Structures are given as C-alpha cells and as structure tokens.
Amino acid sequence: MTVSVPPPDLQDRRTWMGLLARARPERLAELVPDEPDPGPVILRQPEIGTVMVQGRIGAAGSPFNLGEMTVTRCSLRLESGAVGHAHVQGRSKDHARRAALVDALMQTGRAAQLRRDVLEPLLRDEAGRRLARAGKAAATKVEFFTLVRGEDR
Amino acid sequence: MYVAVKGGERAIENAHALLAEDRRGDTGVPELSVVQIREQLRLAVNRVMAEGSLFDPDLAALAIKQARGDLIEAVFLIRAYRTTLPRFGSSRPVDTGAMACSRRISATFKDAPGGQVLGPTFDYTHRLLDFRLAAEGQGLPKPATADPVAGPVPHITSFLNREGLIETDRPGDDLPPDLTREPMELPAARALRLQAITRGDEGFILSLAYSTQRGYGRTHAFVGELRIGTVAVEMDIPELGFAVEIGEVELTECETVNQFTGSKTEPPQFTRGYGLVFGQTERKAIAMSLVDRALRWKELGEDDTGAPAQDEEFVLMHADNVQATGFLEHIKLPHYVDFQAETELVRKLRAEGAARRQEAAE
Known part of the structure; x- marks a missing residue:
C-alpha cells in the first residue's frame, strides 16, 4: 500500500482531524460551545453525502467496493485567515461545523488551550471506550487445557 | 373493450x-x-x-x-x-489487519497468536427461550474483563502463507468496478462479484453456500478465521492533499481455507474464499466466502459441475433482494390491460379450436 506520509505538522493535523471525526457529536457539542461573534465565514455549508468504503480481496489483495457510509463535510475560515475542514461520519451538521471550527482554531494561537480542553478529553473518552470493549472481549478468550491422553495412562 | x-x-x-x-x-x-x-x-x-x-x-x-x-x-x-445523497469520494481500502476485534476465532488453528476470542456470540447458548427477557427490569449480568491483547492481531492465514501452503492475493490499487454506477457486466471481475455478494440477500447467499456444502459445487471449506470488530475509514481529502480518518465502521470478515489439488500451473495448496460485510453479520460473511470460492472455479482451473453456486450469472443476477422483490411484487399491481389482451387471446384460440372441431365433424 502506498501511503503518502505527510510532514510532521500535517501528521499532527491528521491526528486531530481523525479524532474530531470519530468523536460523539453530543460530546463535541459539550466541549466546543457555539462560536463567538463574529463567527467564521462558512466556505462550504455543512453538506450530507456518502463515501464509498473499500475493502481488499482476501484482506491484502486488490480493492473492492464494500458499500457506502454517510459523511457530513464542512469548510470555514476564521477572521485570522485560518481555514478549517471537516469530513465526519454520520449526518450531524453541527458535528461537521464544530470539527471544522476546531481544525481552524488549532492553526491559531489557541491551539494549546484547545488541545487541553477539547482534544485531550476526546482522546481520553475514546481510549476509555476502546479499552472497555477490548477488556470485555479479552475475557471471552478461550484458555485451552489438555485432558489426560489415552497413551499417558 | x-x-x-x-x-x-x-x-x-x-x-x-x-x-x-x-x-x-x-x-x-x-x-x-x-x-x-x-x-x-x-x-x-x-x-x-x-x-x-x-x-x-x-x-x-x-x-x-x-x-x-x-x-x-x-x-x-x-x-x-x-440515491438522494451526493457521493464525496471513495475511502482508502480498510485495513482489517488493524481491526479492533471484539470476536476472532479460527476453526483451523487452535493456538493462533492472539487467541480464540469468542466475543458476543450465540454459539454455545442452548437455544432455550429465556423467559427472564419477557419480564422487564431484570438485572444484567456484568461481563468480566481481562487485560486486552496489545497491538493488532495478525490474520491467521498469514501463518500458512509463510510455508507457501496457501495462495497469496496479489496486492493492487486498481480502481474497483462499482455496480451502483455501471450496469453489471458478465463475466464479472472478483471485485465486482464481492460487491454484489456483500450487498446480496442473506437468505439467498446462505442457501447457495449451503448448497456447495451439500455437494453442488463442493469446495471443502474450513473457516480459517472469522473476525468482528471496528476499523478506521480513511479518505484522501482533495483540499488538503492528504488522507484523514473520517470515522470507523464495524465489519465482519471471514477467510475460508479450501482444499485444492492443484492445476497445470499451480501446485497443490490451499485456496481461499473471502467474505467482508458491514456490521456483526457472521452468517452472511461465512456464506459470502463460500460463494466467493465456488465462483472462482474458472480462475483455478476446476471443473464446472453445473452447480448453481458456480454459475456467475445465476448468482449475481438473483442476489439483490430489492431487485428481486421489485420484480416479484410488481405482478400484484394493476395489469388490467395485459390481462385483457390475454383473455382476448384465449377466447380467440378457443373459438378457433371450436370452429376446427366443427369443420372436422361435418
């Protein structure tokens, strides 16, 4: 697979954009109150659409089309000129708008504050959810033990 | 009239x-x-x-x-x-090797690294009706927890790959055909067949898969691995020039390991069938991998036994339950004109027959 690895700052941006996309919309709304006046200029109104999800034949072969998922996208620009983009799973326009807003603000002087107040709580929520699920699955792992075999007697 | x-x-x-x-x-x-x-x-x-x-x-x-x-x-x-939504694009192919598995079992390798994780399964339940569920407000059993397996869990068939005992899929990055955009053309590439089967009717795919087990296009399948869990979906965003995660989906993946005695060009080895379906849908994923394998007979140089599951046109043209139900159910809608024409025809044939009989009698 050819993955173009972006430079470090882009890698950082990729990480937060992914985190914002995977966030629960209600949780993001709690963490990111509605933007102050004057609000950002909306470059692309939140729009609901789909993305075709691809799989690979035999997990490692050529791609095939598995089916679509719903996605909402939004782009906006802050007064400072920073442009934020979002493509988030589902049909929540507020989710897409807030994700784009945080993406833009993360490119400004408020980055450190947002990292502390928004990204880190989201990361903790997600890590907690994943760990809980993985822990419950792990408890269903089969521990085999060998019975006394006939020839051992 | x-x-x-x-x-x-x-x-x-x-x-x-x-x-x-x-x-x-x-x-x-x-x-x-x-x-x-x-x-x-x-x-x-x-x-x-x-x-x-x-x-x-x-x-x-x-x-x-x-x-x-x-x-x-x-x-x-x-x-x-x-059909009312615009399509923004296609994702990168999902990496099921990096799946966060809530279930992962193998019928072929007991001691697979990562272990046999049963997850939320109906298997091993006694299929006795549980009347406690009919009484509301019953307490829930609290699931146990254990230390999760760290890191991604490798695909089990990769262990057979090391010995060369199983065929390997050639990785590629060709744009796959899409039956929602282009009418299906036969013969279909494997990528197109998989798209049709993964969205096909579960009952139909199940029955076809069962028919292969009973001998109509036998493929001797073992479940090499079945895994259920979530994977990240990544998409290239044109405005940004790089790929970002846009969400995650739950998938069920089944890889079968099938006997193959070899052909003129291939040594005896195991071959594979593949199933990948949205959600926790394991019956469908297993059935998909059996039907996928049965449809590969030509590519693998096997005999066409005339089995329905080997007949690509039969499988792909009848798998879609929306198409099927649309055509099936339309016959209940008004066909007054068609039926009037049929009635006229039957009356005419009867009259002609009666006339002929009368002539013969005279």
Whole structure:
C-alpha cells in the first residue's frame, strides 16, 4: 500500500482531524460551545453525502467496493485567515461545523488551550471506550487445557 | 373493450393512514423509539446496513421502524434514500489487519497468536427461550474483563502463507468496478462479484453456500478465521492533499481455507474464499466466502459441475433482494390491460379450436 506520509505538522493535523471525526457529536457539542461573534465565514455549508468504503480481496489483495457510509463535510475560515475542514461520519451538521471550527482554531494561537480542553478529553473518552470493549472481549478468550491422553495412562 | 380509468386516490390515502395505525399497534403499549431499535435490535440494523449498502445505524433503525420490521422493505428504504445523497469520494481500502476485534476465532488453528476470542456470540447458548427477557427490569449480568491483547492481531492465514501452503492475493490499487454506477457486466471481475455478494440477500447467499456444502459445487471449506470488530475509514481529502480518518465502521470478515489439488500451473495448496460485510453479520460473511470460492472455479482451473453456486450469472443476477422483490411484487399491481389482451387471446384460440372441431365433424 502506498501511503503518502505527510510532514510532521500535517501528521499532527491528521491526528486531530481523525479524532474530531470519530468523536460523539453530543460530546463535541459539550466541549466546543457555539462560536463567538463574529463567527467564521462558512466556505462550504455543512453538506450530507456518502463515501464509498473499500475493502481488499482476501484482506491484502486488490480493492473492492464494500458499500457506502454517510459523511457530513464542512469548510470555514476564521477572521485570522485560518481555514478549517471537516469530513465526519454520520449526518450531524453541527458535528461537521464544530470539527471544522476546531481544525481552524488549532492553526491559531489557541491551539494549546484547545488541545487541553477539547482534544485531550476526546482522546481520553475514546481510549476509555476502546479499552472497555477490548477488556470485555479479552475475557471471552478461550484458555485451552489438555485432558489426560489415552497413551499417558 | 378496455376503457382507461382513473381513481383510487382516496383508497390509497386511507390505506396509508391504516398502515400508519397498524404500524403503531396498540396505543396502550409504549411506542418503540428509533434509538431502542438501534441499540436493542442491532443485528437487524446490521443486516439492513449490509444489504442496504449504507453504513448508518440510525438510518437503518428508522427504516426498520417505518417498515414495521420487514427487513427487505427497510433495505429498499435505505437504497432509495442513498440515491438522494451526493457521493464525496471513495475511502482508502480498510485495513482489517488493524481491526479492533471484539470476536476472532479460527476453526483451523487452535493456538493462533492472539487467541480464540469468542466475543458476543450465540454459539454455545442452548437455544432455550429465556423467559427472564419477557419480564422487564431484570438485572444484567456484568461481563468480566481481562487485560486486552496489545497491538493488532495478525490474520491467521498469514501463518500458512509463510510455508507457501496457501495462495497469496496479489496486492493492487486498481480502481474497483462499482455496480451502483455501471450496469453489471458478465463475466464479472472478483471485485465486482464481492460487491454484489456483500450487498446480496442473506437468505439467498446462505442457501447457495449451503448448497456447495451439500455437494453442488463442493469446495471443502474450513473457516480459517472469522473476525468482528471496528476499523478506521480513511479518505484522501482533495483540499488538503492528504488522507484523514473520517470515522470507523464495524465489519465482519471471514477467510475460508479450501482444499485444492492443484492445476497445470499451480501446485497443490490451499485456496481461499473471502467474505467482508458491514456490521456483526457472521452468517452472511461465512456464506459470502463460500460463494466467493465456488465462483472462482474458472480462475483455478476446476471443473464446472453445473452447480448453481458456480454459475456467475445465476448468482449475481438473483442476489439483490430489492431487485428481486421489485420484480416479484410488481405482478400484484394493476395489469388490467395485459390481462385483457390475454383473455382476448384465449377466447380467440378457443373459438378457433371450436370452429376446427366443427369443420372436422361435418
């Protein structure tokens, strides 16, 4: 697979954009109150659409089309000129708008504050959810033990 | 003579109102919410997402409510809704090797690294009705927890790969064919077949897979690995020039290991069938991998035994339950003119026959 690895700052941006996309919309709304006046200029109104999800034949072969998922996208620009983009799973326009807003603000002087107040709580929520699920699955792992075999007697 | 008529508007309107009332059922019973369906009828939701070919649990739950639990009708609603949405693009192929697995089992390797993780399965339940579920407000058993396995869990068939005992898939990055954009053309590439099967009717795919086990296109399948869990979906964003994660989807993946005695060009080895389906949908994923393998007979130089599961046209043209139900159910709609013509024809044939008999008698 050819993955173009972006430079470090882009890698950082990729990480937060992914985190914002995977966030629960209600949780993001709690963490990111509605933007102050004057609000950002909306470059692309939140729009609901789909993305075709691809799989690979035999997990490692050529791609095939598995089916679509719903996605909402939004782009906006802050007064400072920073442009934020979002493509988030589902049909929540507020989710897409807030994700784009945080993406833009993360490119400004408020980055450190947002990292502390928004990204880190989201990361903790997600890590907690994943760990809980993985822990419950792990408890269903089969521990085999060998019975006394006939020839051992 | 047939005379064109109009009418039925009021009857249709009243029928819709009656449908809505029946959908609601006894108003003395609390109404079912979409969120309840999403959370508590999750396997029905998964089936509607898989066959509706749209991953969105809330929409699938709404469709199930609107369709009164008729899952094929719900799939139809999802397909119709999907056509109203613009498509932003295609994801990168998902990496199922990096799946966060809630279930992962192998019927071929007991001691597979990562272990046999049963997850939330009906297997090993006794299939006895549990009347405690009929009494509301019962406490839930608390699932145990254990230390999770760290890191991604490798695919089990990769262990056979090391010895060269199993065929390997050639990785590629060709743009796959898409049957939702281009009419299906036969013979179909494997990528197109997999798309048709993963959105095909579970009952149909199950029966075809079962037929291969009973000897109609036998492929001797073992479940090399079955895994269920979530994977990240990544997409290239043109405005940014790089790929970002846009969300995650739950998938069921099944890889079968099949006997293969070899051909002129290939040594005896194991071959593979592949199933990948939205949601926790393991019956469908296993069935998909069996049907995928049966359809590969030509590529592997096997005999065509005339089995239905080996017949690509038969499988692909009849797998879609929205197409099937549309054509099947349309025959109940008014065909007055067609039937009038048929009636005229039968009357004419009878009259001619009677005339002939009379001539012969004279």
